[in-house]
Amino acid sequence: MSKVLPVLAVVASIFTLWYAAVPFMNVKETLTGLERAGTTVVPDNPIARRDASAVALVLRNSFAIPATYAQERPRLPAPHQVAQDLWETVVLKKVTSKRSLVYHGWITLSATLLGFTIGTGAGILLAVGIVHSRAMDMSVMPWAIASQTIPILAIAPMIIVVLNSVGIQGVVPKAIISAYLSFFPVVVGMVKGLRAPDAMQLDLLKTYNASGSQGFWKLRLPASMPYLFASLKIGVAAALVGAIVAELPAGGARGLGGRMLTGSYYGQMVQIWSALVFAAVLAASLVLLIGWLQNRTLKRMGLL
Amino acid sequence: MASPVNTPVISAKSLDLTFQTADAPVQALKDVSLDIAQGDFVSFIGPSGCGKTTFLRCIAGLETPTGGTLTVNGMPPDEARRARAYGYVFQAAGLYPWRTIAGNIKLPLEIMGYSKAEQNDRVARVLELVELSDFGAKYPWQLSGGMQQRASIARALAFDADILLMDEPFGALDEIVRDHLNEQLLALWARTNKTIGFVTHSIPEAVYLSTKIVVMSPRPGRISDVIESPLPKERPLDIRDSPEFIEIAHRVREGLRAGHSDA
Incomplete structure:
Protein backbone atom coordinates (compact mmCIF):
# COMPACT_ATOMS: atom_id res chain seq x y z
CA MET A 1 0.00 0.00 0.00
CA PRO A 77 -8.83 14.49 -25.95
CA ALA A 78 -10.05 13.97 -22.39
CA PRO A 79 -8.67 10.93 -20.54
CA HIS A 80 -12.00 9.08 -20.77
CA GLN A 81 -12.01 9.57 -24.56
CA VAL A 82 -8.52 8.05 -24.76
CA ALA A 83 -9.61 5.27 -22.44
CA GLN A 84 -12.62 4.52 -24.60
CA ASP A 85 -10.50 4.46 -27.75
CA LEU A 86 -8.00 2.17 -26.01
CA TRP A 87 -10.82 -0.14 -24.98
CA GLU A 88 -12.08 -0.31 -28.55
CA THR A 89 -8.69 -0.75 -30.22
CA VAL A 90 -7.09 -3.04 -27.66
CA VAL A 91 -9.94 -5.21 -26.40
CA LEU A 92 -12.81 -5.06 -28.88
CA LYS A 93 -10.86 -5.27 -32.15
CA LYS A 94 -9.55 -8.64 -33.31
CA VAL A 95 -5.77 -8.73 -32.89
CA THR A 96 -5.39 -9.39 -36.62
CA SER A 97 -7.28 -6.18 -37.48
CA LYS A 98 -5.25 -3.27 -38.86
CA ARG A 99 -7.07 -1.08 -36.34
CA SER A 100 -6.06 -3.18 -33.34
CA LEU A 101 -3.42 -1.63 -31.13
CA VAL A 102 -2.33 -5.11 -30.07
CA TYR A 103 -1.51 -5.83 -33.71
CA HIS A 104 0.51 -2.62 -34.05
CA GLY A 105 2.00 -3.05 -30.61
CA TRP A 106 3.34 -6.48 -31.51
CA ILE A 107 4.94 -5.10 -34.70
CA THR A 108 6.77 -2.50 -32.62
CA LEU A 109 7.53 -4.92 -29.79
CA SER A 110 9.11 -7.50 -32.11
CA ALA A 111 11.44 -4.84 -33.55
CA THR A 112 12.15 -3.61 -30.01
CA LEU A 113 13.05 -7.05 -28.68
CA LEU A 114 15.25 -7.90 -31.66
CA GLY A 115 16.97 -4.52 -31.46
CA PHE A 116 17.36 -4.75 -27.71
CA THR A 117 18.97 -8.18 -28.05
CA ILE A 118 21.38 -6.96 -30.74
CA GLY A 119 22.12 -3.77 -28.78
CA THR A 120 22.71 -5.61 -25.50
CA GLY A 121 24.97 -8.17 -27.17
CA ALA A 122 26.95 -5.49 -28.98
CA GLY A 123 27.11 -3.38 -25.82
CA ILE A 124 28.49 -6.24 -23.71
CA LEU A 125 31.04 -7.21 -26.36
CA LEU A 126 32.21 -3.61 -26.75
CA ALA A 127 32.48 -3.23 -22.96
CA VAL A 128 34.55 -6.41 -22.68
CA GLY A 129 36.84 -5.08 -25.40
CA ILE A 130 37.10 -1.67 -23.80
CA VAL A 131 37.97 -3.11 -20.39
CA HIS A 132 40.57 -5.54 -21.72
CA SER A 133 42.19 -3.48 -24.43
CA ARG A 134 43.61 -0.03 -23.88
CA ALA A 135 43.52 0.60 -27.62
CA MET A 136 39.77 -0.07 -27.68
CA ASP A 137 39.26 2.05 -24.60
CA MET A 138 40.93 4.97 -26.35
CA SER A 139 39.30 4.43 -29.75
CA VAL A 140 35.80 3.03 -29.22
CA MET A 141 34.54 4.98 -26.22
CA PRO A 142 34.66 8.45 -27.85
CA TRP A 143 32.79 7.08 -30.88
CA ALA A 144 30.18 5.43 -28.69
CA ILE A 145 29.58 8.77 -26.99
CA ALA A 146 29.59 10.64 -30.33
CA SER A 147 27.02 8.20 -31.73
CA GLN A 148 24.54 9.30 -29.09
CA THR A 149 24.91 13.00 -29.85
CA ILE A 150 23.46 12.52 -33.36
CA PRO A 151 19.68 13.08 -33.24
CA ILE A 152 18.04 9.72 -33.88
CA LEU A 153 15.32 11.48 -35.90
CA ALA A 154 17.99 12.60 -38.35
CA ILE A 155 19.78 9.30 -38.71
CA ALA A 156 16.78 6.94 -38.68
CA PRO A 157 15.50 7.84 -42.21
CA MET A 158 19.02 7.44 -43.59
CA ILE A 159 19.40 3.98 -42.12
CA ILE A 160 15.98 2.97 -43.43
CA VAL A 161 16.71 4.30 -46.93
CA VAL A 162 20.23 2.84 -47.13
CA LEU A 163 19.12 -0.60 -45.93
CA ASN A 164 16.09 -0.48 -48.20
CA SER A 165 18.32 0.16 -51.20
CA VAL A 166 20.31 -2.99 -50.46
CA GLY A 167 17.10 -4.96 -50.12
CA ILE A 168 16.80 -5.14 -46.31
CA GLN A 169 13.26 -4.36 -45.24
CA GLY A 170 10.77 -5.14 -42.54
CA VAL A 171 11.80 -5.68 -38.95
CA VAL A 172 15.58 -5.55 -39.37
CA PRO A 173 16.08 -1.84 -40.15
CA LYS A 174 13.84 -0.94 -37.20
CA ALA A 175 15.74 -3.34 -34.97
CA ILE A 176 19.01 -1.74 -36.00
CA ILE A 177 17.76 1.69 -34.97
CA SER A 178 16.56 0.17 -31.68
CA ALA A 179 19.97 -1.41 -31.18
CA TYR A 180 21.63 1.90 -32.00
CA LEU A 181 19.84 3.51 -29.05
CA SER A 182 20.03 0.61 -26.60
CA PHE A 183 23.68 -0.43 -26.93
CA PHE A 184 25.00 2.75 -25.37
CA PRO A 185 23.68 2.45 -21.80
CA VAL A 186 24.82 -1.19 -21.83
CA VAL A 187 28.36 -0.21 -22.87
CA VAL A 188 28.61 2.50 -20.22
CA GLY A 189 27.12 0.31 -17.47
CA MET A 190 29.13 -2.78 -18.32
CA VAL A 191 32.43 -0.89 -18.57
CA LYS A 192 31.77 0.44 -15.08
CA GLY A 193 30.61 -2.98 -13.87
CA LEU A 194 33.54 -4.92 -15.27
CA ARG A 195 35.84 -2.39 -13.65
CA ALA A 196 33.97 -2.56 -10.33
CA PRO A 197 36.31 -5.10 -8.60
CA ASP A 198 38.78 -3.15 -6.47
CA ALA A 199 42.58 -3.39 -6.46
CA MET A 200 42.51 -5.89 -3.60
CA GLN A 201 40.24 -8.29 -5.52
CA LEU A 202 42.52 -8.07 -8.55
CA ASP A 203 45.63 -8.57 -6.37
CA LEU A 204 44.02 -11.64 -4.83
CA LEU A 205 43.62 -13.21 -8.27
CA LYS A 206 47.20 -12.24 -9.07
CA THR A 207 48.40 -14.15 -6.02
CA TYR A 208 46.66 -17.22 -7.50
CA ASN A 209 48.39 -16.50 -10.82
CA ALA A 210 44.93 -16.47 -12.43
CA SER A 211 44.69 -15.87 -16.18
CA GLY A 212 42.81 -12.95 -17.70
CA SER A 213 39.89 -15.11 -18.76
CA GLN A 214 39.65 -16.69 -15.28
CA GLY A 215 39.54 -13.19 -13.84
CA PHE A 216 36.79 -12.28 -16.29
CA TRP A 217 34.52 -15.28 -15.69
CA LYS A 218 35.06 -15.64 -11.96
CA LEU A 219 35.31 -12.02 -10.83
CA ARG A 220 34.60 -9.29 -13.37
CA LEU A 221 31.47 -10.72 -14.98
CA PRO A 222 29.62 -11.66 -11.77
CA ALA A 223 30.63 -8.35 -10.18
CA SER A 224 29.16 -6.45 -13.14
CA MET A 225 25.65 -7.92 -12.84
CA PRO A 226 24.07 -5.07 -10.81
CA TYR A 227 25.41 -2.59 -13.37
CA LEU A 228 24.20 -4.70 -16.29
CA PHE A 229 20.63 -4.80 -15.03
CA ALA A 230 20.54 -1.07 -14.36
CA SER A 231 21.71 -0.52 -17.95
CA LEU A 232 19.22 -3.02 -19.37
CA LYS A 233 16.33 -1.07 -17.83
CA ILE A 234 17.44 2.10 -19.61
CA GLY A 235 18.34 0.16 -22.74
CA VAL A 236 14.96 -1.53 -23.18
CA ALA A 237 13.06 1.75 -22.89
CA ALA A 238 15.47 3.33 -25.39
CA ALA A 239 14.98 0.35 -27.73
CA LEU A 240 11.22 0.92 -27.75
CA VAL A 241 11.69 4.61 -28.53
CA GLY A 242 14.06 3.60 -31.33
CA ALA A 243 11.54 1.21 -32.86
CA ILE A 244 8.77 3.84 -32.75
CA VAL A 245 11.01 6.50 -34.28
CA ALA A 246 12.06 4.02 -36.97
CA GLU A 247 8.39 3.52 -37.90
CA LEU A 248 7.85 7.21 -38.61
CA PRO A 249 9.92 7.45 -41.84
CA ALA A 250 8.99 3.91 -42.87
CA GLY A 251 5.61 5.32 -43.93
CA GLY A 252 4.04 1.91 -43.78
CA ALA A 253 1.49 2.98 -41.20
CA ARG A 254 2.36 -0.13 -39.23
CA GLY A 255 3.39 -0.28 -35.61
CA LEU A 256 2.77 2.24 -32.83
CA GLY A 257 4.91 4.82 -34.64
CA GLY A 258 2.78 4.30 -37.74
CA ARG A 259 -0.39 4.86 -35.70
CA MET A 260 1.02 8.12 -34.35
CA LEU A 261 1.98 9.25 -37.85
CA THR A 262 -1.38 8.46 -39.49
CA GLY A 263 -3.10 10.04 -36.50
CA SER A 264 -1.26 13.29 -37.12
CA TYR A 265 -1.95 13.12 -40.91
CA TYR A 266 -5.68 12.91 -40.33
CA GLY A 267 -5.92 15.09 -37.22
CA GLN A 268 -6.92 12.08 -35.11
CA MET A 269 -5.47 13.20 -31.79
CA VAL A 270 -7.30 10.43 -29.91
CA GLN A 271 -5.50 7.83 -32.01
CA ILE A 272 -2.12 9.46 -31.26
CA TRP A 273 -2.85 9.55 -27.54
CA SER A 274 -3.96 5.92 -27.51
CA ALA A 275 -0.78 4.84 -29.25
CA LEU A 276 1.22 6.98 -26.86
CA VAL A 277 -0.43 5.51 -23.75
CA PHE A 278 -0.07 1.99 -25.17
CA ALA A 279 3.65 2.58 -25.85
CA ALA A 280 4.14 3.96 -22.34
CA VAL A 281 2.44 0.93 -20.77
CA LEU A 282 4.53 -1.36 -22.97
CA ALA A 283 7.77 0.39 -21.94
CA ALA A 284 6.79 0.27 -18.27
CA SER A 285 6.01 -3.46 -18.55
CA LEU A 286 9.39 -4.17 -20.16
CA VAL A 287 11.19 -2.19 -17.46
CA LEU A 288 9.21 -3.97 -14.73
CA LEU A 289 10.03 -7.35 -16.30
CA ILE A 290 13.74 -6.56 -16.24
CA GLY A 291 13.40 -5.25 -12.70
CA TRP A 292 11.86 -8.55 -11.69
CA LEU A 293 14.69 -10.50 -13.36
CA GLN A 294 17.18 -8.20 -11.66
CA ASN A 295 15.66 -8.82 -8.26
CA ARG A 296 15.64 -12.56 -8.75
CA THR A 297 19.17 -12.80 -10.13
CA LEU A 298 20.84 -10.47 -7.65
CA LYS A 299 19.06 -12.10 -4.70
CA ARG A 300 20.30 -15.48 -5.83
CA MET A 301 23.80 -14.03 -6.20
CA GLY A 302 23.71 -12.53 -2.70
CA LEU A 303 24.21 -9.06 -4.19
CA LEU A 304 20.95 -7.65 -2.92
CA MET B 1 70.57 -14.02 18.65
CA ALA B 2 70.24 -17.42 17.03
CA SER B 3 70.94 -17.53 13.32
CA PRO B 4 68.66 -19.67 11.13
CA VAL B 5 70.00 -23.16 10.66
CA ASN B 6 68.49 -23.93 7.25
CA THR B 7 68.71 -21.85 4.12
CA PRO B 8 66.17 -19.04 4.48
CA VAL B 9 62.78 -19.38 2.82
CA ILE B 10 62.64 -15.65 2.21
CA SER B 11 65.81 -13.65 1.85
CA ALA B 12 66.08 -9.91 1.21
CA LYS B 13 69.39 -8.14 0.71
CA SER B 14 69.67 -4.32 0.58
CA LEU B 15 66.18 -4.06 -0.84
CA ASP B 16 65.17 -0.64 -2.19
CA LEU B 17 61.83 0.42 -3.60
CA THR B 18 61.10 3.90 -4.89
CA PHE B 19 57.63 4.79 -6.15
CA GLN B 20 57.54 7.34 -8.97
CA THR B 21 54.69 9.68 -8.08
CA ALA B 22 53.49 12.78 -9.92
CA ASP B 23 55.34 15.35 -7.79
CA ALA B 24 58.34 13.54 -6.27
CA PRO B 25 59.71 10.01 -6.02
CA VAL B 26 58.80 8.34 -2.72
CA GLN B 27 61.27 5.93 -1.16
CA ALA B 28 59.06 3.24 0.34
CA LEU B 29 61.88 0.83 1.26
CA LYS B 30 65.53 1.60 1.88
CA ASP B 31 68.26 -0.95 2.39
CA VAL B 32 66.01 -3.67 3.82
CA SER B 33 67.85 -6.90 4.58
CA LEU B 34 66.14 -9.81 6.29
CA ASP B 35 66.19 -13.61 6.31
CA ILE B 36 63.12 -15.63 7.20
CA ALA B 37 63.59 -19.33 7.97
CA GLN B 38 61.19 -22.20 7.40
CA GLY B 39 58.56 -22.26 10.16
CA ASP B 40 59.23 -18.73 11.35
CA PHE B 41 56.36 -16.50 12.40
CA VAL B 42 57.59 -13.04 11.50
CA SER B 43 55.67 -9.89 12.37
CA PHE B 44 56.30 -6.56 10.70
CA ILE B 45 55.34 -3.68 12.94
CA GLY B 46 55.64 0.05 12.53
CA PRO B 47 53.67 3.23 11.97
CA SER B 48 51.83 3.76 8.68
CA GLY B 49 54.17 4.62 5.85
CA CYS B 50 57.00 2.48 7.22
CA GLY B 51 56.83 0.12 4.26
CA LYS B 52 55.69 -2.99 6.14
CA THR B 53 52.86 -3.71 3.72
CA THR B 54 55.06 -2.75 0.76
CA PHE B 55 57.69 -5.25 1.90
CA LEU B 56 55.06 -7.99 2.21
CA ARG B 57 53.79 -7.13 -1.28
CA CYS B 58 57.36 -7.35 -2.61
CA ILE B 59 57.63 -10.86 -1.18
CA ALA B 60 54.32 -11.68 -2.88
CA GLY B 61 55.52 -10.33 -6.21
CA LEU B 62 52.77 -7.70 -6.19
CA GLU B 63 55.38 -4.90 -6.13
CA THR B 64 58.76 -4.92 -7.86
CA PRO B 65 61.75 -3.65 -5.87
CA THR B 66 63.90 -1.07 -7.62
CA GLY B 67 67.14 -2.27 -6.01
CA GLY B 68 68.71 -5.12 -4.05
CA THR B 69 67.83 -8.82 -4.24
CA LEU B 70 64.87 -10.76 -2.92
CA THR B 71 64.30 -14.50 -3.17
CA VAL B 72 61.33 -16.61 -2.10
CA ASN B 73 61.99 -20.35 -1.97
CA GLY B 74 65.23 -19.53 -3.80
CA MET B 75 63.33 -17.93 -6.69
CA PRO B 76 62.61 -14.35 -7.66
CA PRO B 77 59.27 -13.34 -6.07
CA ASP B 78 57.41 -13.19 -9.38
CA GLU B 79 58.45 -16.73 -10.22
CA ALA B 80 57.45 -17.85 -6.73
CA ARG B 81 54.07 -16.19 -7.24
CA ARG B 82 53.58 -18.08 -10.49
CA ALA B 83 54.58 -21.29 -8.68
CA ARG B 84 51.87 -20.43 -6.11
CA ALA B 85 54.38 -20.43 -3.28
CA TYR B 86 52.27 -18.49 -0.83
CA GLY B 87 48.75 -17.74 0.34
CA TYR B 88 47.92 -14.08 0.91
CA VAL B 89 45.39 -12.74 3.41
CA PHE B 90 44.32 -9.14 2.93
CA GLN B 91 43.07 -6.66 5.51
CA ALA B 92 39.50 -7.13 4.24
CA ALA B 93 38.18 -10.66 3.85
CA GLY B 94 37.16 -9.87 0.27
CA LEU B 95 34.89 -12.88 -0.10
CA TYR B 96 32.73 -12.98 -3.22
CA PRO B 97 29.15 -12.28 -2.11
CA TRP B 98 27.80 -14.53 -4.89
CA ARG B 99 29.69 -17.56 -3.63
CA THR B 100 29.11 -19.58 -0.48
CA ILE B 101 31.94 -19.87 2.04
CA ALA B 102 32.86 -23.24 0.51
CA GLY B 103 32.57 -21.69 -2.95
CA ASN B 104 34.91 -18.90 -1.95
CA ILE B 105 37.49 -21.36 -0.66
CA LYS B 106 37.16 -23.28 -3.92
CA LEU B 107 38.03 -20.16 -5.92
CA PRO B 108 41.83 -20.64 -5.86
CA LEU B 109 41.40 -24.40 -6.28
CA GLU B 110 39.28 -23.91 -9.41
CA ILE B 111 41.82 -21.47 -10.80
CA MET B 112 44.65 -23.88 -10.09
CA GLY B 113 42.79 -26.74 -11.75
CA TYR B 114 42.18 -29.15 -8.86
CA SER B 115 39.67 -31.92 -9.49
CA LYS B 116 36.17 -31.59 -8.03
CA ALA B 117 36.78 -34.34 -5.47
CA GLU B 118 40.10 -32.82 -4.43
CA GLN B 119 38.43 -29.41 -4.12
CA ASN B 120 35.78 -30.79 -1.77
CA ASP B 121 38.38 -32.62 0.34
CA ARG B 122 40.49 -29.55 0.72
CA VAL B 123 37.55 -27.27 1.49
CA ALA B 124 36.43 -29.63 4.25
CA ARG B 125 39.95 -29.79 5.66
CA VAL B 126 40.64 -26.06 5.78
CA LEU B 127 37.14 -25.26 7.05
CA GLU B 128 37.92 -27.54 9.97
CA LEU B 129 41.29 -25.82 10.48
CA VAL B 130 39.58 -22.45 10.95
CA GLU B 131 36.65 -23.99 12.85
CA LEU B 132 34.03 -23.13 10.25
CA SER B 133 32.99 -26.67 9.32
CA ASP B 134 29.29 -25.93 9.78
CA PHE B 135 29.36 -22.79 7.66
CA GLY B 136 30.48 -24.03 4.24
CA ALA B 137 27.02 -23.62 2.72
CA LYS B 138 26.46 -20.16 4.18
CA TYR B 139 26.91 -16.92 2.27
CA PRO B 140 29.45 -14.31 3.46
CA TRP B 141 26.77 -11.86 4.62
CA GLN B 142 25.48 -14.52 7.01
CA LEU B 143 28.81 -14.55 8.88
CA SER B 144 30.34 -12.09 11.35
CA GLY B 145 33.43 -10.08 10.41
CA GLY B 146 35.70 -12.40 12.36
CA MET B 147 34.24 -15.49 10.75
CA GLN B 148 34.61 -13.92 7.30
CA GLN B 149 38.27 -13.25 8.00
CA ARG B 150 38.73 -16.87 9.14
CA ALA B 151 37.13 -17.97 5.87
CA SER B 152 39.60 -15.82 3.96
CA ILE B 153 42.44 -17.47 5.89
CA ALA B 154 40.99 -20.86 4.96
CA ARG B 155 40.95 -19.70 1.33
CA ALA B 156 44.66 -18.82 1.57
CA LEU B 157 45.43 -22.20 3.16
CA ALA B 158 43.41 -24.29 0.70
CA PHE B 159 46.15 -24.86 -1.86
CA ASP B 160 48.79 -25.78 0.72
CA ALA B 161 51.38 -23.12 0.05
CA ASP B 162 54.22 -23.28 2.59
CA ILE B 163 54.19 -19.56 3.12
CA LEU B 164 51.30 -17.53 4.50
CA LEU B 165 51.48 -13.75 4.05
CA MET B 166 49.00 -11.74 6.11
CA ASP B 167 48.50 -8.01 5.77
CA GLU B 168 46.84 -6.69 8.93
CA PRO B 169 44.25 -9.47 8.72
CA PHE B 170 42.65 -8.62 12.07
CA GLY B 171 43.04 -4.84 11.83
CA ALA B 172 39.34 -4.20 11.34
CA LEU B 173 38.16 -6.48 14.17
CA ASP B 174 37.48 -5.68 17.80
CA GLU B 175 39.97 -6.71 20.44
CA ILE B 176 38.04 -9.66 21.88
CA VAL B 177 37.58 -11.25 18.47
CA ARG B 178 41.16 -10.43 17.63
CA ASP B 179 42.48 -12.22 20.78
CA HIS B 180 40.49 -15.28 19.86
CA LEU B 181 41.71 -15.28 16.27
CA ASN B 182 45.31 -14.79 17.43
CA GLU B 183 45.00 -17.91 19.59
CA GLN B 184 43.51 -19.83 16.68
CA LEU B 185 46.20 -18.60 14.32
CA LEU B 186 48.94 -19.83 16.67
CA ALA B 187 47.27 -23.24 16.91
CA LEU B 188 46.97 -23.37 13.15
CA TRP B 189 50.60 -22.40 12.71
CA ALA B 190 51.65 -25.12 15.17
CA ARG B 191 49.64 -27.72 13.24
CA THR B 192 50.76 -26.74 9.75
CA ASN B 193 54.35 -25.57 10.39
CA LYS B 194 53.97 -22.84 7.78
CA THR B 195 56.20 -19.83 7.45
CA ILE B 196 54.12 -16.77 8.25
CA GLY B 197 54.73 -13.12 7.43
CA PHE B 198 52.32 -10.96 9.42
CA VAL B 199 51.88 -7.21 9.16
CA THR B 200 50.34 -5.47 12.16
CA HIS B 201 50.40 -2.21 14.05
CA SER B 202 49.50 -3.78 17.37
CA ILE B 203 52.44 -4.36 19.72
CA PRO B 204 50.73 -7.06 21.86
CA GLU B 205 49.64 -8.91 18.72
CA ALA B 206 53.15 -8.86 17.26
CA VAL B 207 54.76 -10.03 20.51
CA TYR B 208 52.14 -12.69 21.22
CA LEU B 209 52.31 -14.27 17.78
CA SER B 210 55.87 -13.98 16.56
CA THR B 211 59.14 -15.85 16.73
CA LYS B 212 60.71 -12.81 15.11
CA ILE B 213 59.53 -9.21 15.32
CA VAL B 214 60.71 -6.78 12.66
CA VAL B 215 60.33 -3.18 13.80
CA MET B 216 60.19 -0.72 10.93
CA SER B 217 60.27 3.07 10.73
CA PRO B 218 59.05 5.46 8.08
CA ARG B 219 60.41 7.96 5.53
CA PRO B 220 62.24 6.12 4.14
CA GLY B 221 60.81 2.73 5.13
CA ARG B 222 63.54 0.72 6.79
CA ILE B 223 64.16 -1.90 9.48
CA SER B 224 65.11 -0.33 12.80
CA ASP B 225 65.20 -3.50 14.94
CA VAL B 226 64.82 -7.26 14.61
CA ILE B 227 63.82 -9.04 17.82
CA GLU B 228 64.08 -12.83 18.18
CA SER B 229 61.39 -13.77 20.65
CA PRO B 230 62.47 -16.00 23.57
CA LEU B 231 58.85 -16.98 24.24
CA PRO B 232 58.07 -20.72 23.94
CA LYS B 233 56.06 -21.99 21.00
CA GLU B 234 53.18 -22.95 23.32
CA ARG B 235 51.57 -19.63 24.21
CA PRO B 236 48.44 -19.37 26.30
CA LEU B 237 46.79 -15.92 26.22
CA ASP B 238 47.93 -15.13 29.76
CA ILE B 239 51.55 -15.29 28.66
CA ARG B 240 50.95 -11.63 27.90
CA ASP B 241 51.22 -10.87 31.63
CA SER B 242 54.62 -12.56 31.99
CA PRO B 243 57.77 -10.45 32.54
CA GLU B 244 59.37 -11.79 29.32
CA PHE B 245 56.38 -10.68 27.28
CA ILE B 246 56.38 -7.24 28.85
CA GLU B 247 60.11 -6.91 28.27
CA ILE B 248 59.81 -7.72 24.54
CA ALA B 249 56.84 -5.38 24.20
CA HIS B 250 58.95 -2.70 25.85
CA ARG B 251 61.77 -3.27 23.38
CA VAL B 252 59.39 -3.07 20.44
CA ARG B 253 58.00 0.18 21.79
CA GLU B 254 61.52 1.55 22.19
CA GLY B 255 62.31 0.58 18.61
CA LEU B 256 59.18 2.30 17.35
CA ARG B 257 59.97 5.42 19.35
CA ALA B 258 63.58 5.54 18.09
CA GLY B 259 62.31 5.22 14.53
CA HIS B 260 60.00 8.15 15.08
CA SER B 261 62.53 10.52 16.68
CA ASP B 262 65.01 10.27 13.82
CA ALA B 263 62.38 10.35 11.12
Missing part, protein backbone atom coordinates in the same frame (compact mmCIF):
# COMPACT_ATOMS: atom_id res chain seq x y z
CA SER A 2 2.81 2.44 0.86
CA LYS A 3 4.17 1.86 -2.64
CA VAL A 4 0.84 2.31 -4.41
CA LEU A 5 -0.25 5.53 -2.70
CA PRO A 6 2.49 7.85 -4.05
CA VAL A 7 1.91 6.48 -7.56
CA LEU A 8 -1.84 7.04 -7.24
CA ALA A 9 -1.25 10.57 -5.97
CA VAL A 10 0.82 11.41 -9.05
CA VAL A 11 -1.70 9.78 -11.38
CA ALA A 12 -4.53 11.72 -9.73
CA SER A 13 -2.73 15.04 -10.13
CA ILE A 14 -1.94 14.28 -13.80
CA PHE A 15 -5.61 13.50 -14.46
CA THR A 16 -6.72 16.66 -12.66
CA LEU A 17 -4.39 18.80 -14.75
CA TRP A 18 -5.41 16.96 -17.90
CA TYR A 19 -9.16 17.44 -17.29
CA ALA A 20 -8.57 21.07 -16.35
CA ALA A 21 -6.72 21.75 -19.60
CA VAL A 22 -9.30 20.19 -21.93
CA PRO A 23 -11.85 23.12 -22.06
CA PHE A 24 -9.16 25.67 -22.84
CA MET A 25 -7.55 23.53 -25.55
CA ASN A 26 -10.85 22.64 -27.27
CA VAL A 27 -12.97 25.76 -26.71
CA LYS A 28 -12.48 27.37 -30.14
CA GLU A 29 -13.49 24.33 -32.23
CA THR A 30 -16.32 23.60 -29.80
CA LEU A 31 -17.74 27.11 -30.13
CA THR A 32 -17.47 26.99 -33.93
CA GLY A 33 -19.37 23.73 -33.93
CA LEU A 34 -22.04 25.05 -31.55
CA GLU A 35 -22.48 28.20 -33.62
CA ARG A 36 -22.95 26.11 -36.75
CA ALA A 37 -25.61 24.13 -34.93
CA GLY A 38 -27.45 27.34 -34.15
CA THR A 39 -26.37 28.11 -30.57
CA THR A 40 -25.49 31.68 -29.65
CA VAL A 41 -21.90 32.00 -28.55
CA VAL A 42 -19.90 35.03 -27.37
CA PRO A 43 -18.39 36.62 -29.38
CA ASP A 44 -20.39 35.53 -32.41
CA ASN A 45 -17.71 36.63 -34.86
CA PRO A 46 -15.27 33.79 -35.81
CA ILE A 47 -12.41 36.23 -36.42
CA ALA A 48 -12.90 37.86 -33.01
CA ARG A 49 -12.95 34.36 -31.45
CA ARG A 50 -9.73 33.45 -33.25
CA ASP A 51 -7.97 36.43 -31.71
CA ALA A 52 -9.51 36.03 -28.24
CA SER A 53 -7.67 34.15 -25.50
CA ALA A 54 -8.82 30.63 -24.63
CA VAL A 55 -9.31 31.63 -20.98
CA ALA A 56 -11.64 34.50 -21.90
CA LEU A 57 -13.65 32.27 -24.27
CA VAL A 58 -14.15 29.59 -21.64
CA LEU A 59 -15.19 32.15 -19.01
CA ARG A 60 -17.67 33.85 -21.32
CA ASN A 61 -19.15 30.58 -22.66
CA SER A 62 -19.12 28.42 -19.56
CA PHE A 63 -22.24 26.59 -20.83
CA ALA A 64 -20.00 25.06 -23.55
CA ILE A 65 -17.57 23.37 -21.12
CA PRO A 66 -19.33 19.97 -21.11
CA ALA A 67 -19.23 19.96 -24.91
CA THR A 68 -15.42 20.43 -24.91
CA TYR A 69 -15.14 16.98 -23.36
CA ALA A 70 -17.17 15.31 -26.09
CA GLN A 71 -15.66 16.56 -29.32
CA GLU A 72 -15.46 14.24 -32.30
CA ARG A 73 -11.93 15.38 -33.13
CA PRO A 74 -10.66 17.19 -30.04
CA ARG A 75 -7.37 19.05 -30.06
CA LEU A 76 -6.76 17.60 -26.59
